[in-house]
Amino acid sequence: MKTKLIALVLLFCASVSGQAQKSALQKSEFIYQEAPFPSCHASTLEETPYGMVAAWFGGTHERHKDVEIYFSRLVNNKWTAPVSVANGIQHSSKRYPTWNPVLYQVPNGPLLLFFKVGPTPRTWWGEMIESNDGGLTWSDARRLPEDIFGPIKNKPILLSDGRLLCPTSKEVEIDDVDHWQVYLEETSDWGKTWTISGPLNDGVKTNAIQPSILTYPDGRLQMICRSKESRLMNLWSTDNGKTWSDIEITNVPNPNSGTDAVTLKDGRQLLIYNPTVNDPGKWGGPRSPLQLATSTDGKNWKPVLTLETQKGEFSYPAIIQSADGMVHLTYTYNREKVRYAVVDPKLLD
Incomplete structure (x- = not known):
């Protein structure tokens, strides 16, 4: 009898948990059903005065020279057909793939789109375009200064002193081994002039790339980074990003x-990630499931919502909170489509 009672309680708890997850997930849909490219990856999204927008790279496959940056707008609750807004064409006989777009809406200003161009992550360079009408029309592409990539994958944050802090990283090959190092770039005039920090990790004992920046009420900043070590890594700043602590490994799994x-308006931190680790002897690990976790201190993370559980690749997510408090996110769906979801953060716990 006791065993049956325990089983019933567990079944009830699982049912309640499942219902709570479904209620928190307000919407989940593909941005497009058909597109002029077979493969896509590395989406980004932003809220503009004209509505929600998203971008990603698409083409034959990652690294193929026909890969371009595609863009879509959410209009009347429907996504517009993807349109190419940037490419790597240099002249009539040479072109390169594009990579990792990052959108940023300047307060009371233009919509910025940063992206990378080049054969590989070790040899690419940064470019940017901007729009004054929410992505309907765009400026010509402008190449960023040498060694400046712009935000490498995740969104920048605007500090109170007017600095746009862009989390970035470099992948350098030394003796046939990739060395991953995290940096910070800053611009106070929306991408016209830049400064860059030195590397924040050695790229030997610790390899990290693609940081996100979180903020705390006491003024601290935290960067959370992808790594090769089957765990996320992080760094902390107490002086508005001018100096940073040594990089440390966390207890959050990461399959490379x-x-x-x-950072949510209620002070919680919200992380989207694959809660798996590297397969033994392989470059990375499974990119499924995909889930959300919350934290109040940036150190202890609590899983609160699983977005994908089936076998496949559900990866490279982007996440923002809109003015109405809802959380919006996009991610790669099996390298074939971009999925868009809306979550009510009040229902996550």
């Missing part, structure tokens, strides 16, 4: 795959 995070 991109993540993103956002």
Whole structure:
């Protein structure tokens, strides 16, 4: 009798948990059903005065020279057909793939789109375009200064002193081994002039890329990074990002795959990631499931919502909170489509 009672209680708890997850997930849909490209990856999204927008790279496959940056707008609750807004064409006989777009809406200003161009992550460079009408029309692409990539995958944050803090990283090959190092770039004039920090990790004992920046009420900043070590890594700043602590490994699993995070208006931190680790002897690990976790201190994370559980690749997410308090996110769906979801953060716990 006791065993049956325990089983019933567990079944009830699982049912309640499942219902809570479904209620928190307000919407989940593909941005497009058909597109002029077979493969896509590395989406980004932003809220503009004209509505929600998203971008990603698409083409034959990652690294193929026909890969371009595609863009879509959410209009009357429907996503517009993807349109190419940037490519790597240099002249009539040479072009390169594009990579990792990042959108940022300037307060009372233009919509910025940063992206990378080049054969590989070790040889790419940064470019940017901007729009004054929410992505209907765009400026010509402008190449960023040498060694400046712009935000490498995840969104920048605007500090109270007017600095746009862009989390970035470099992948350098030394003796046939990739060395991953995290940096910070800053611009106070929306991408016209820049400064860059030195590397924040050695790229030997600790390898990290693609940081997200979180903020805390006491003024601290935290960067959470992808790594090769089957765990996320983080750094902390107490002086508005001018100096940073030594990089440290966390207890959050990471299969060498991109993540993103956002500081919610209620003070909680929200992380989207694959809760798996590297397969033994392989470059990475499974990119499924995909889930959300919350934290109040940036150190202890509590899983609160699983977005994907089936076998496949559900990766490279982007996450923001809109003015109405809802959380919006996009991610790669089996390298074939971009999925968009809306979550009510009040229902996550």
